Amino acid sequence: MEEPPQNEKLFTKNFILTSLSTVAIFLSFYFLLVTLPKYIVDELRGSESQIGLIIGVFTITAVFLRPFIGIGVDVVGRKRILVAGLLMFLIAMLLYDYTTSVTSLLLLRVFHGIGWGAATTAATTLIADIAPPRRRGEAMGFFGMSANIAMAIGPALSIMLLDVAGYTVLFMTGAAIALVSLLLALPITETAVVHPKASLFSREALFPSSIMFAVSLTYGSIVSFLPLFATKQGIANPGVFFTVFAITILLIRALAGKLSDIRGRRFVIVPGMILTALGLWVLSAANSLPVFLASALLYGMGFGLVHPTMMALLVDMVSERGRGAAMGTFTASFDLGIGAGSILMGVVLELADKSSLLREQFGQFAGFTAIYLLGGLVVIAAMIVFVFTYEKNTGKI
Numbered sequence: 001m002e003e004p005p006q007n008e009k010l011f012t013k014n015f016i017l018t019s020l021s022t023v024a025i026f027l028s029f030y031f032l033l034v035t036l037p038k039y040i041v042d043e044l045r046g047s048e049s050q051i052g053l054i055i056g057v058f059t060i061t062a063v064f065l066r067p068f069i070g071i072g073v074d075v076v077g078r079k080r081i082l083v084a085g086l087l088m089f090l091i092a093m094l095l096y097d098y099t100t101s102v103t104s105l106l107l108l109r110v111f112h113g114i115g116w117g118a119a120t121t122a123a124t125t126l127i128a129d130i131a132p133p134r135r136r137g138e139a140m141g142f143f144g145m146s147a148n149i150a151m152a153i154g155p156a157l158s159i160m161l162l163d164v165a166g167y168t169v170l171f172m173t174g175a176a177i178a179l180v181s182l183l184l185a186l187p188i189t190e191t192a193v194v195h196p197k198a199s200l201f202s203r204e205a206l207f208p209s210s211i212m213f214a215v216s217l218t219y220g221s222i223v224s225f226l227p228l229f230a231t232k233q234g235i236a237n238p239g240v241f242f243t244v245f246a247i248t249i250l251l252i253r254a255l256a257g258k259l260s261d262i263r264g265r266r267f268v269i270v271p272g273m274i275l276t277a278l279g280l281w282v283l284s285a286a287n288s289l290p291v292f293l294a295s296a297l298l299y300g301m302g303f304g305l306v307h308p309t310m311m312a313l314l315v316d317m318v319s320e321r322g323r324g325a326a327m328g329t330f331t332a333s334f335d336l337g338i339g340a341g342s343i344l345m346g347v348v349l350e351l352a353d354k355s356s357l358l359r360e361q362f363g364q365f366a367g368f369t370a371i372y373l374l375g376g377l378v379v380i381a382a383m384i385v386f387v388f389t390y391e392k393n394t395g396k397i
Contacts, residue, residue, distance in 0.1 A: 008132035010139055017188050018126045022146035024181035025086060025119055028093060030154025031174040034227040034238050035162050043167065046102050052346025054102065054109055055224045059339035061113030062120075063332045069121045070202075070328020078126045078324075079190050085118025086182040093175035097168050117335070119181075125327045128315045129191040134261065137312040141257025144308040148253065151246030155239030202326035207393035208314045209333035214382030215273065215306055216334045218280055218375035220341020222299075225349060226283075229368040235289055241296045248300030256305045257312060265313040266390055272305025273383035277376040284372035317394065345371040 040046035040054060072081050092112035099105040124143075131139030162170050230238035260268040279299025286292045311330065318326040349367035 008135070010130075010132060010135055010142075012130060014126065014188055014191060015130050015139075015143075017184055018123050018130075019143055019146045021082075021086070021181045021184035021188075022120075022123050022143070023149050024177050024184060025089060025116075025123075026147040026150035027154045028089070028174045028177040028181065029116065030150050030242070031158040031170065031177070032096075033151075033158070033223055033242065034155045035158045035167075035170060037224065037227050038162070039167055040102070040105070044099070044102050044105060050102050051228075052224050052342045052349075054106055056220070056339040056342035056346075057106060058109045058113040058116065059220070059335035059342070061110045062117030063336040063339060065114055065117050066121055066328040066332035066335065067325070068328075069118050070125075070325040072118075073122050073125050073324030073328065074322070077190050078122050078129070079185070079188050081118050082122035082126070082185050082188070083182065085115045085120070085122060086178065086185055088112075088115030089119055090175060090178040090182055091115075093171060093178045096171040096174075117331070121324070121328050121331050124311070124331060125324050126188070126191055128311075128323050128327060131315070136315055137257035137260040137265070137309060138254060139257070140308040140311045140315070141254040144253050144257075144304075144311070145250050148246040148249040148304075152243050152250065153246075155242040156237060157239070159237050159239045202318055202322050202329045204318045204322070205314055205326040205329040207389070208310045208317070209330045211269075211382050211386050212307070212310050212330065213333040213337040214378055215276060215303070216337025217341040217344075217378055218276070218372075219303070220338040220343075221345035221371045221375055222283075223338065224342040224346065225368065225371065229286075230292060233287060233292075235292060240289075241292055244293050244296040245300040245303075248297050249304035252301055252304035253308055257308045260309045260312055265309050265316070266387075268305050268309045269313075270383060270387060272302045272309070273379050273386070274302070275299075276302030276306060277379040277383075278302070280372045280376035280379065284369045284376070313394070341375075345375075348374065 036055065037051045040051050046054070069081060069085075089112065092108060092115055095108055095111075096105075099108055127139060127143045158170060158174075161173060226241060227238040230241060235241075256268050256272070275298055279295050279297075279302055282291065282298055283295035286295055314326060314330050315323070348371050351367075352370035353367040355366065
């Protein structure tokens, strides 16, 4: 089948509406990024390990359901799954203010995770359908900016709103933003023919998905524990880390996608993984706002190079018929990494804090130092695997 011409239109109605809806849903999601750990500690009297569990169960729920969601996206249609997921997400946001215990919040996070998994898998598949093959990296770069625009605004804004108005207004504002996301999705037109024999898992997606899993392990440790680390170090608003991180990605993401279209995916992914590891290692030694922001800059550059390019590589490797399953596999691996990173690094954090040897070596913040040093090593190990197995898995030199 002949590829469409290189100048095929990218910014169609579907692309714009899907991207705007994604900005809104991610903004609602990021409203809880730095505030939910505080809510667990302040209102529910939860522990650090319970924070990791509650943050992690959200993504773990999405992980186990995404392969089935991928089938639904291929069989039922992209738009129907997107709208259903956004509706569940909205209902969940409305219920946060009614949680009274760690257990009730844990159950709500499971429900919330189902809506998140459905909405984001469907939206990503819609974009994969829309993207012209020769502009695929560019399309994934621009679409990925949706989440980063939300990250640049959400965490810092949520802290300011919490300080001024409290948790009830914070949760209701997040719900209102989720409603906007749902309304933006309603005019989207369906993009794909139904495939009644869609597969549960995409074997072609395993290579990019496994590498992305390793990178997202480190992201899980950041979203769960960086707010606490920064607060203990005297940083008044931990949201500024995510603002710098997101703005950095915004500046680099579209360029990275276009560069990968021209020079190849590996040319962009390998330097991105190196920068990601460097960002984590700088974060492990952070003791002031400038060092925190330097780590956010490095980590943002790395993540901005790796994530959209890995998505483009995935779409390169799969057929349209199995695109929903492939996106389900890829996003499941990403969520699994975040969830596993939240839970496992929470355990490492507590163990390191109790270790007299590590406390003697790294001081009172030994646990945070340990999880970010370990995270950098995980990314470098994944990069080595990627480099040495790239040709075998992709068939490309």
